[in-house]
Amino acid sequence: MDFATPRHHQQHFLLKVIKTSCQTKFVETPPYNLIHFVELVWKNNKNLITTPVLESLVLSICPTAPTEYDVALKKKDILYLWNLLKHIGHYQTGILNTRILNQLIGFFRYMGKGRMIVGGYSFYGYIWDKGKAALDVFHKFEVFQCVPNQDTYIFTLQAICGIDYSTDVLQQAASICQKMVLQPDTLLPDDGKILGRLLTWFSKNNMIKEAYALYRAANEKRKRNPNWGLELDRLLPHRIFEFDTLCSRKETVYLALDLLTVIDIHKEVEHKEEGTKLSHCRKVITALCQFKDFDAAKQLIFKMIADGPLQRPSKEVFNVIIKTYVDAREIGQALEMVMLLESIGLHTYDALTCGNGSYYSYMTQAKEILEEAKKKDSKLIVALLYHMLIVDCDFKQNYDKALKLLTEMKDFGLQSIWMNITN
Structure with a gap:
């Protein structure tokens, strides 16, 4: 030239x-x-x-x-x-x-x-x-x-998908996903096949948080764009709904908690996984209790009782959190759950006899806690414990024992408190 x-x-x-x-x-x-x-x-x-x-x-x-x-x-x-x-x-x-x-x-x-x-x-x-x-x-x-655009992010993730990589590469893929999620309207793929493949790949590599974040961002995009015709629920991989997996780690149990109310789990479970929303709720509550997040477990029970997409809690669900509170010596919280349980038509006896513990051991523990509460002059807790024991005696038709407990309450100056509890 x-x-x-x-x-x-x-x-x-x-x-x-x-x-x-x-x-x-x-x-x-x-x-x-x-x-x-x-x-x-x-x-x-x-x-x-x-x-x-x-x-x-x-x-x-x-x-x-x-x-x-x-x-x-x-x-x-x-x-x-x-x-x-x-x-x-x-x-x-x-x-x-x-x-x-x-x-x-x-x-x-x-x-x-x-x-x-x-x-x-x-x-x-x-x-x-x-x-x-x-x-x-x-x-x-x-x-x-x-300036990277939609194609940049999609092409990069597509190049990574389908091949096993080291933790470092997976972390980089997670970072790319996070950037896409921040700008869903401009960066998320419009092609359902591409989005489905990305969701599946993230799930396969145990990157449930990324898969779920991608799904949520796509769901928000669909809400803002009614003509966006993707059937997102059908794109979600089966692994997203494996609640045992989600509940096994503290990092993902809150995703399971979110899934209970955000996605129509019942519809998905019919086709992909045995069980019901109630069983999923019990798994999540059990996991939250194991990870010592009692407040989140209690709030989930409140949601289950309120009108909404979740089923009302069963005695097994209450038993999980009551037993956890008792083991943690959070007696006031345990008794709050007992009263809540009775307020929706279940019985204390039911909650105390289901699960791993025996009825006798629970009642023995309740009596021990009662003696401790008396020493501390915790009148409300003492009244609630008496109430629990009286309900137990009534259930077993041991009326003499129930009358004796009522007399003890009166002597301890708790009759008025007990009347407020039961009314």
């Missing part, structure tokens, strides 16, 4: 060479030669390398819909191309744009993972990994002052 000719003619000629180099298989210029040609131009006259030139080069090497031929023969060329683009991008700020980088990442989606030895350009023994290559390009957006 004669570099003495006017610059715009040179640039036009360069574009023409690139665009015609891959028009047919018969006259196609090998990608390596084309990249090498552009590299020589860059070394001799950097002013000739413009954004349109690089766009044309990338589109020629990385077609939007590549064939098997493209994918099989161009791995080493893609690496060569990306290395050249990085060199140019670091030298001249602003010459690379979002379209160029997206075209690269988009091509990576179609490429597999394997060992490749590339001679002549510092790639000896390089292990090709489309996911890590896509992440490498993704992290250069800020460096090259390019």
Whole structure:
């Protein structure tokens, strides 16, 4: 090329060479030669390398819909191309744009993972990994002052999906997901198949928080865009509804808590998982109690009692939290649950006899706590404990014992408090 000719003619000629180099298989210029040609131009006259030139080069090497031929023969060329683009991008700020980088990442989606030895350009023994290559390009957006868009995020995650990765790569994928969730209207995929695949991949890698956050963001987008026709509930993978898995970890038990009221679990359970909302509620309450979040467990019971999508709590549900409160010596809270239980038509005896503990052990413990409460002059707690014991005697038709307990209450000055409790 004669570099003495006017610059715009040179640039036009360069574009023409690139665009015609891959028009047919018969006259196609090998990608390596084309990249090498552009590299020589860059070394001799950097002013000739413009954004349109690089766009044309990338589109020629990385077609939007590549064939098997493209994918099989161009791995080493893609690496060569990306290395050249990085060199140019670091030298001249602003010459690379979002379209160029997206075209690269988009091509990576179609490429597999394997060992490749590339001679002549510092790639000896390089292990090709489309996911890590896509992440490498993704992290250069800020460096090259390019603004990532919807395609950027989707293409990057698609390149990662389907391959087992280290914790570091999974964390990077989680970070990308978080950024998408912050701007759902512009960054979330509109294609149900793509969204479903991302949800499944996150779930498969035990990234339930990311999968659920992605679902919630998509759900919010649907609310703001009624014409957005995705059937989101059908896209949710089965693993999202495995409450045993969610409740086994403190980091995910609150997702299970949220799922109880946000998603129509009953509809999903009919097809995918045995049990009911009530069994899920019991699992969540049990987990919350194990993780010592008694307040969250109690609030869930309040929600179950109130009118809403959840079923009313059973005696087994109450037993879980009452036993936990008793074991933690939170007697006031335990008795509050006892009174709440009776207020919806269940009986203290029912709650105390179900579960792992025996009736005798519970009542023995109640009597021990009663003696402690008397010493501390906790009159309300003492009255509630007496009430629990009296209800027990009444249930067993031990009326003499019940009258004796009533007399003890009167002698202890608790009859008026007990009347307020039972009325």
